[in-house]
Amino acid sequence: MRRFFRERREKREIAQAVGREGKRRIFSWIHVFRGEAEALIPNDETKLAADIAKGCFSCVGQSHSYNGVQIVPGINAMMMPEGGFKNLSYDPATGIATVGASISVRTCKEFLLTHDRRLLNSGNFMAQTVVGALMTGTHGFGERAVMADAIHALTFLDGNGQRVRLQRGDADFPYVALSFGTIAPIIEIEIETVPTEAFISNSHINRLSKLRELQQGTIASNWCVLPYSDPEDPMMMLHALAHCAVAQRVPEKKSGGGIFAPIARWVIGNYQTLDRFLPMLRRPMQRVLDRLNVKQHTQIQTDPRDLDYLYDPKPGLASERAPDILHGMFSTTYTGYNLAFFVPLEKGPAVVKFIMREADDLRDLGFFLKGIISVREITGTSDVKFAANHREPMAAIDLFADPRDYAWLERLQRLVLQYEPATRPHFGKSALMPEFRSSLGQDNLDRLMNIHRQHYPKANLMFSERVRAFLDVGKPLPGEAAADARLA
Incomplete structure (x- = not known):
């Protein structure tokens, strides 16, 4: 009984913290992964660029709901779903929708229905952001099942707060279009759509x-x-x-x-x-x-x-x-x-x-x-x-x-x-385990990390210990238990 009321209280506290900057407890969807971080809410591009300049940061909302690949304790957390990147538009001439980083899958789908359009494919968890679903490999089934396969172009801010736009055909695009939190913060996506169909x-x-x-x-x-x-x-x-x-x-x-x-x-x-x-x-x-x-x-x-x-x-x-x-x-x-x-x-x-x-x-x-x-x-x-x-x-x-x-x-x-x-x-x-490296291709992973370093030479963009261990890119970050205990 005590556990039930404790869980209810924790969920209420989390809900009350949404939309508020400052020290916050950040959780993955069912609280398996968690950490305390300084929450920053990027209301616009200028604010996001200023927050990037403050030091090490990660972006919450780019990951899927379960494993918390962007739960990085002890550093600035850009709360992208709570931010102001809510631009959402559709070009009938090309069938391309432009979707901001704060837009959820549900909001995007409801908007597209007003134009009798739909996404090529999608998972069923409607609360995650579209950008988060795309970046971490969310999928439906059938042809072009992986949502990221529908990306036409994406725009992110580099370590200096400058815009970078990559589109299909650019040499770096195939590596960045599904980059599981190592390329961030993405502020908008241009994505293909198709007509509604029975x-x-x-x-x-x-x-x-x-x-x-x-x-x-x-x-x-x-x-x-x-x-x-x-x-x-x-x-x-x-x-x-x-x-x-x-x-x-x-x-x-x-x-x-x-x-x-x-x-x-x-x-x-x-x-x-x-x-x-x-x-x-x-x-x-x-x-x-x-x-x-x-x-x-x-x-x-x-x-x-x-x-x-x-x-x-x-x-x-x-x-x-x-x-x-x-x-x-x-x-x-x-x-x-x-x-x-x-x-x-x-x-x-x-x-x-x-x-x-x-x-x-x-x-x-x-x-x-x-x-x-x-x-x-x-x-x-x-x-x-x-x-x-x-x-x-x-x-x-x-x-x-x-x-x-x-x-x-x-x-x-x-x-x-x-x-x-x-x-x-x-x-x-x-x-995420090192055994996956061979099937993904070590050359592909090396290329991704080179792109990462190109845009973040100051190493101010951080990703979680699970991703760091998977990529074999260094020891635990300050704020991680192993580093705090001087085990690393």
Whole structure:
């Protein structure tokens, strides 16, 4: 009970501090990473340039919501989402939108809908800034899934507070367009958009062995498995999109399920609640669903004005209404820690089965994966050097656990890295480890750091200890525990 009220008080204090400069406690989304820093709010470009001149700084808001790659204790923190970079415009002649660094994904999407336009792709966490989503590799699924692949140009301030604009075609652009916090502060992005569009969405409950068969004729796929179902052929929920070739609305279709469908639907519909409050029942619940062996297919036409890109038949956000029984399984759980990484596309099913076996073997130690193992298929390739699919199509694997168990997810990631050296990081949600350097290319990382030093020769732009260790660029910063304790 005391813990509950303490957490409520901490969250209230954080909320009250938003918009206020001075010493503040800064957290990643679910408070796994944290640190105390001097918060600076850049109301405009002049103020930001003056703050840069004060000394070492980092930019909060460029990172994804989970791993806090820009949580750097003890130095000035530019609170970009709270700043005044709220410029947002659209050029109908080019289809390019210009988005300021203080604009959230949701605000951007709502604005584009007024022009009947949408982003090429997006993750589902709507509160992060567009710049933060782009810089750390946030993605959807399908063609051009990594959001940074849509960047046309970006503008940032260098260490002297001077504007620098890079656009597609410039030699440095492919390294900077997804630079996980090492190139900052970005003040605006120019990004490609596309017309709003309806799709045919096919959702299946079936077995993983049927994946490729059920994907026939579709253009993009997102699927997940229950980690404690049959390890040889796990229970799968598949969500696949196809082009909608007709102007009128296609009626919803449902088939399959059998006599146990109502039971399975009830369990799936209440799964997140049961999973949250009764974690020890995760495995038996999934075993029951596995034994029911329900197979079901639902086909709907998505609404072109869908905001969260979960591809449902209604506009707006799915979180604002009761979830669809299948699509709800793909929603982010706000009670878990999320870790993600990328493996070659065709190895996705094998890696998932490997993770299932390793996770199940840890249950006697009290560890259980939370909910699902989710996979978004990223087809095609990107010229952005640090995009997941720079070299080949990839599968983005998302693992969930209770926040106190996040270290177990890092262990599972390390095991995958041991057997699949082509694994690449999601800079917002992976545990950044030196083992990733080979798949990213040491020459690419060296080039990025050369660009960094070119624009910040005074070394006044700082990035977190996790990024510094990953890049092998020096000892802990003052304000980090190791440095304070004189261990480094």
